[in-house]
Amino acid sequence: MDKNPLVLLELVERLGNLMRQEARRVGADEQLSPVHVEALVYLANANRYSNTPQALGEYLGLTKGTISQSLLLLDRRGLIERYQDDIDRRVVRLRLSATGEQFLYDAQPQLAWIHATRDISPNRIRNAVSALRETLTTFQIDNDGSPFGKCPGCKHFERLSARAYRCGLMGDRLSGPDTRKICWLYEVKGGASDDDEL
Amino acid sequence: MDKNPLVLLELVERLGNLMRQEARRVGADEQLSPVHVEALVYLANANRYSNTPQALGEYLGLTKGTISQSLLLLDRRGLIERYQDDIDRRVVRLRLSATGEQFLYDAQPQLAWIHATRDISPNRIRNAVSALRETLTTFQIDNDGSPFGKCPGCKHFERLSARAYRCGLMGDRLSGPDTRKICWLYEVKGGASDDDEL
DNA sequence: GCAATATGGTATCGAATCGATACTGAATCG
């Protein structure tokens, strides 16, 4: 009784393992390891504040040294491009190259998952997302680390007008698509929680 | 719109990564890698049909060679015991040693998760479990592989009387505790799906 | 029975991940 949280953990771990296996499979042709594939997927969805080795490392739970090597490899393979930040010249910015985007387009690392969830109603998915997101947030508060999230639901998100947005933390204006990318500066809004973009 | 399955995937992967990190942390004292910890947790919950290298390999998504080495290490450390099956002498059976159980008891690899889910109502957890379980099952049907599950909800599960159970596939009688362990022969019951033990 | 084949597990090898440590260059703070 009350073991249900553990059942949930078991499922998350198992599905995680399976997706890891899946990543290994889709990367096999290009000799890419699961981490490399995950990194590419991350970069495809990271916003302008989060396309750095550091953010990626935190996202994947790896140390910066390890990340550095993986990026080196992805760079050599021409799957990503690295360039210096204009303002802080210590930081390296990352973006997918055309080849990298093509790879993701061809490999479709998430296809198996899409299929596997085809019978789950949007509503149930929303509920599961909400529960897991809250778990993630609590976990991150307990430890340190960023929860990673998207603008809607973030403390710093400001809506200027119907289609104009702004990040209160960085002070930048944001486009619509900007607000749908992953950001590591994400912090949960204090008030009413739950639900995200629909 | 309709990207929600991907959001769910992202959460599962991220939580999976975090728990992996957590496993690395708790295993660090004993020089155990995440896989080793996961293997111990699995063995602590596997039923009599599922305590073999093969089942473990399928559960973790690793090849039998890899598993064999991990088990070798766990054996050398005295965390598990290996013994031959009486009937089929090719198969090796595994069980936690007293040391192994003590390790799990001390390390509490699931504690961080328990904490992280403390604010999620049992109901929401149940819903999330149900959605993820269905995802897992569909995934396993698409590919091959066992979904791993527990007796309630399994096609082969038979209730003989109030407290007597039986596995229709193996033909064995099962005790109450038996029915709450992980089994790799699990198959979803055809009819009404959803919900499990409460 | 007995060869042929299948199956569970192990041994060996090489590639690659990963963390630890030390290091470089840039920013910030006094």
Added chain:
DNA sequence: CGATTCAGTATCGATTCGATACCATATTGC
């Protein structure tokens, strides 16, 4: 402008992991 912090890289060694080959036991076909 020196001291410290910080982002990232380089190097190293331990370990994981898959691939392949192998061994012992089961099973099947004849």
